[in-house]
Amino acid sequence: MDIKLRPVNPETDFPRLAEIINQFEPISVTAERLHEWEANRPEGQLRQRHAAVDEAGYVVGFGEAVHQPWEQAGRFWVEVAVDSALARQGIGTQLYADAWQFAQQQGVTKAKSAVRDNCAHCLRFAEQRGFVIDRHIFDSTLALDTFDEQPFAGTIEAVEARGIRFFKSCRYRRYRGSPAQALRAQHQAAVGRAGLGRGARAIRAVCEMGF
Numbered sequence: 001m002d003i004k005l006r007p008v009n010p011e012t013d014f015p016r017l018a019e020i021i022n023q024f025e026p027i028s029v030t031a032e033r034l035h036e037w038e039a040n041r042p043e044g045q046l047r048q049r050h051a052a053v054d055e056a057g058y059v060v061g062f063g064e065a066v067h068q069p070w071e072q073a074g075r076f077w078v079e080v081a082v083d084s085a086l087a088r089q090g091i092g093t094q095l096y097a098d099a100w101q102f103a104q105q106q107g108v109t110k111a112k113s114a115v116r117d118n119c120a121h122c123l124r125f126a127e128q129r130g131f132v133i134d135r136h137i138f139d140s141t142l143a144l145d146t147f148d149e150q151p152f153a154g155t156i157e158a159v160e161a162r163g164i165r166f167f168k169s170c171r172y173r174r175y176r177g178s179p180a181q182a183l184r185a186q187h188q189a190a191v192g193r194a195g196l197g198r199g200a201r202a203i204r205a206v207c208e209m210g211f
Contacts, residue, residue, distance in 0.1 A: 004052070014031040014038075017034060046067040046106055049064035060083050061095055064099060065103040077113065096125075
């Protein structure tokens with residue numbers, strides 16, 4: 001298969017990128033949500049995001065290297081995703097080499113990424129490129145139709161009285177990276193620099209930090 005890399009075109013590529021992302025993520029995304037995240041990119045972000053396309057121009061994967069402005073110099077998030085039907089054909093290797101070259105050009109000193117624990121070949125791919133497991137995160141769900149909130153009555157009011165603010169949701173998924181990125185995204189939301197979305201992911205980020 002002859003694979004070419006080119007910059008991602010949000011207008012034409014986001015529907016396909018959403019399809020690929022949804023093969024791996026437990027919470028689905030849409031092209032509209034990707035446009036929303038794109039519109040709210042933080043000022044000063046360094047990013048290269050390329051799509052892998054086949055001979056017919058069909059998007060079969062994408063890769064990106066991102067440095068957020070609040071991170072220490074040299075810290076990058078590196079991500080590669082390939083259509084699962086085309087896995088282990090060298091596409092991910094090509095995308096990773098491209099993303100890593102960009103990160104090196106920007107002076108990368110430390111890179112982070114994430115893989116699902118039910119994807120053994122994804123973990124091998126990362127480990128073969130020098131990544132090591134830093135933490136293992138579990139998704140949690142709450143069955144709202146059977147949840148009894150009565151034992152927790154008054155808890156939110158008591159915490160709010162101590163100066164803690166709550167939001168219905170937090171657009172954490174925009175910053176698919178470290179827990180620190182998520183927490184800073186929450187802060188930006190609080191001061192009006194970011195919108196709201198996906199509170200469950202924000203909670204998960206706090207758990208990663210060990211709070």
